[in-house]
Amino acid sequence: MNKKYLSALVCGFGAAVLTTIPGIQSIGCCLLAPVASVVAIYLYKKSQTGLLKIQTGTGILLGLLTGIFAALFASGFEIIFTYITRTSDLVTSMPQAEKVVKEMNLGPGAEESMEVLKQMVSEIQSKGFSFLYTFLITITNLITYSIFGMLGGLIGTAIINKRSQSI
């Protein structure tokens, strides 16, 4: 396997594992995916003996790949946990959401979308799997982790190249 993909795969997996640990996100906040990308670039540079500098484009690509792998693994973990426990964030937050919609009297649009959410919740509680829920979490994970992965890739490339220059 190409070492570029390997370092991104390892770090993406690591970031996804960390997202599942309770409390880590309250410390890491928005830094998990960018830090994973920086580590991926560092590992890639270590694996390429004789490589003096990493091109910015390569750094961004590595960050993007790390973000994509992190998103896919994080979604996979969430699907597995949802299947085993028959519950998810959506299920636990549903009563609160229902209360808010009723209190605010947001109209027929809100009622219709609430029905779709209720269907997702009932599918999760009965079968442990909802295709729509899986699709939505995968898409949202892909969007956020990719963006933050690329940002991490850009910053990481600059930091690692500057470090190489100073050594």
Next chain:
Amino acid sequence: MLLTEVNNFTVNIFERQPKIILTRIILLSILFFWIYGFLLPTITSIDNSISNMLLARVYSNVCHQESAKCISIGNASMMVCSRCAGIYFGAFTAGLLSLLLIVPSISRTVLILSAIPLGMDVLFVLTGVYTYSQGIASATGLVFGGVVYLFLLNELENLFSKKPFQGNE
């Protein structure tokens, strides 16, 4: 007089470096939409539960969203915590200033220095030296966000306007 000088400077930058200005505007626009997204519950009532759930889900990937740590306006609170909001507002402020002023080159040391207050705040809250304060979290985030944005901008502008690294890749 001052306004004329600023206008002349802006016109000069536009004439000389349109790519740089375009990069800054695009980056700032993306950031604006990102900030607008997490401010949405405080600005307007979302009448679609799926949109609300999706938005909350997008921001939950990048923030713990603990309600006690989120800035509230009226009955609604932002979809990110005070620290994250500070980071994004700091970046946005730096982005706005970058449209009018020359962006200073940010070194790795400055980047690390800007992260120290934020890191110390996290550490002190975790160890119980003091309790979580939305003001301190926002302020430390504001500094870090601004510096990171300028650092990113430098790197992007190097990527688009200058020759690429002469590395041995």
